[in-house]
Amino acid sequence: MKPEFTIPVVINPPQTPAVRAGAMAHSRPFVAKAEHQQALGFPGELVDDWHDKALAKMKQLLDSSRALQVFMDSCVKCGACADKCHYFLGTADPNNMPVARQDLLRAVYRRYFTFAGRWLPWLVGAVDLTEDVLREWYAYYHQCSECRRCSVYCPFGIDTAEVTMAGREILASVGIGQKYSNEIIGKVHDIGNNLGLKPPALAHTLEELAEEVSEDAGAPVAFPLDENGAEILLVTPSADFFAEPHVDGLIGYAKVFHRAGISWTLSSHASEAANFGLFVGSHAHMKKVAERVREAALELGVKRIVVGECGHAWRVAYSYWNTLIGPFDFLDPNYPAPQHICEVTHDLIHRGALSFDKSIHDDKVITFHDSCNVARASNMGGVPGGQFILPRDIIRACCNHFVDMRDDAIGEATYCCGGGGGLLTDDLVELRVKGALPRMQALREVIDEHGVTHMAAICAICKSQFGKVMPYYEFDMDMVVSLHQLVGDALILDRGAH
Amino acid sequence: MTNFFAALFYLAAVVFIGGVAWRARLYARTPAPLKIPTTPAPFTRGGVALRMLREVVLFESLFKASRWTWLFGWLFHFGLLLVLLRHLRYVTDPVWGWVAWLQPAGVYGGFAMLIGLAGLWARRLLVDRVRYISSPSDHLHLALLAAIAGSGLAVKYFWHTDIVAIKNFARGWLAFAPAPLPADPALLAHLAAAALLFLIFPISKLMHAPGLFFSPTRNQVDDSRARRHAPAVN
Helix, strand or coil, rough: CCCCCCCCCCCCCCCCCCCCCCCCCCCCCCCCCCHHHHHHHCCCCCCCCCCHHHHHHHHHHHCCHHHHHHHHHHHCCCCCCCCCCCHHHHHHHHHCCHHHCCCCCCHHHHHCCHHHHHCCHHHHHCCCCCCCHHHHHHCCCCCCCCCCCCHHCCCCCCCCHHHHHHHHHHHHHHHCEECCCCCCHHHHHHHHCCCCCCCHHHHHHHHHHHHHHHHHCCCCCCEECCCCCCCCCEECCCHHHHHCHHHHHHHHHHHHHHHCCCCCCECCCCCCCCCCCCCCCCCCHHHHHHHHHHHHHHHHHEEEEEECCHHHHHHHHHHHHHHHHHHCCCCCCCCCCCEEEHHHHHHHHHCCCEECCHHHHHCCCECCCCCHHHHHCCCCCCCCCHHHHHHHHHHHCCCCCCCCCCCCHHHHHHCCCCCCCCCCCCCHHHHHHHHHHHHHHHHHHHHHHHCCEEEEEEHHHHHHHHHHHHHHHCCCCHHHHEHHHHHHHHHHCCCCCC | CHHHHHHHHHHHHHHHHHHHHHHHHHHHCCCCCCCCCCCCCCCHHHHHHHHHHHHHHHHHHCCCCCCHHHHHHHHHHHHHHHHHHHHHCCCCCCCHHHHHHHHHHHHHHHHHHHHHHHHHHHHHHCHHHHHHHHCCCHHHHHHHHHHHHHHHHHHHHHHCCCHHHHHHHHHHHHCCCCCCCCCHHHHHHHHHHHHHHHHHHHHHHHHHHHHHHHHHHHHHHCCCCCCCCCCCCC
């Protein structure tokens, strides 16, 4: 492939680049068409009174979000976050430093909402809201994957994701929405999943999958859909239904359920775990998308809800579902609601309900990519750092060779894959390739030092993003595997042999 | 002169206390619709209190981010704390024992402030990333704080003033009957700069201090599955 941009050079140890102003000013995703805007209740194009509308929206967001209000006032420009964003490290564009990205919005906040900015704008860096400012917002609020790495390092906990979400919401509300995210939210509302896969097609896909897997495994591994009275409702990203390497993860979940003898079902009504309402900052859309899960769980009469391998979906499920679509008093109180598939598998391993032939992975050396939303916005297992411990425990239970990447690239310090937060679209491929640099550097290091052959992930966006960008760095895209692919391949299904 | 400074400080006190209370009230009353704590997020209120204590006392997150910024930032703030405690001697009579005990350390605090400010300023000027994000007010904040620390040390070491008279002024000011203030230029510069700091506090980035306590990523408990977070919506 011949990109029209320079691929960053992988250097270890990594270097912080010198700032190059405007280096990514040209990067902007396609703007949503009128129909996709209107379907979500946004105006179809830039409204005439955009200036007042945008400020009114900003006021509304400030009044309804303590985070935004406090974050607008609290930054001291210390620069702690300046070298923490993967997009800055990969592009050198200073507007991709979290503080500068926040300041695009903060400069306007100051001008219209603060004493100093009203009277002495030049002194405090306050700017008038112009169409150029809107264009700058559109460019740079779509160069943030809302991964929250900066927020870990900020001495005041300022979370750029909240600012990005506000920026995007203001833009959408005056008519400038992002095509990729808005189209997808529309599809979920209309059809039930991001891919626009209709129930009959989904049923057909699952039937074929069941046949194939059962034949390969020599055991009747089922992929039930809309099965009333099942114990577990599995909500998983729709990529899991067919795309590689995602589907191998779904096969892994199915094998785990089969081996443990737990009845489970997917739902055609809630056939998508992803919730792009988070990315565009809209609580209303996030709630509406999530609502399908509650409806499906009630309709099917399940006792537990389990979420498949999807990073931001787990954030929404773990942190927001109880607020948005709870309470879950109709579910089995003996289990957390919702549960992550890794919690289910980990618990079964812990109880000795699963056994593995680890030798099947002896040709592999595995490393693990902590997904940003799982790492910094959720937990697993109810123990501190459980979201880091459980996936690694599972990998170690089914593989003999596991190594971690260096400390500042995993755990709470993990780097985003470069495609999260609604940026996983081909019109942003330059940004995605450059933003993947820090992860590629950390991966290069463990390949060189430990002969790593595969990188496991538990997020559909991460897996898709790596599949796309890794060839640019001359890595084999097949290096990326679903965590539950490792589980499924090593799991011994035959109960008799146990 | 005495009346001017007394009035200036009454104004500064009203603006500072009223302004901070006004912002804090705004923060407290603005809803936090969703749970957004950042890892490592404690599971209990006690855990959150401990996390906040580490942020306030040790600057834990900044330590993770940048050792130089942490070092200079912590030196400055800890120095400021010592200096503020040292200044309690101007309003307590008799001077509390531990305040008296702390006096020598308070002087070192003044130097720590200046070293910290110099380091932070150097970063602002020399590191291209920090230079890019700096506006004139960021430099002026440093200049004002350096002026306060510098003039304070100048009064201590070069242009001595009548300490007893200052104490009388301060205690009188508290009782709304200020005694005459010595008209030494270094002292007056010190007081004017300090008053200006209090005056701009509620309308500047100095609000980072109260802001931290209201920051949802730091003050929320990570218990969203166990307890339903159902806030009032504004």
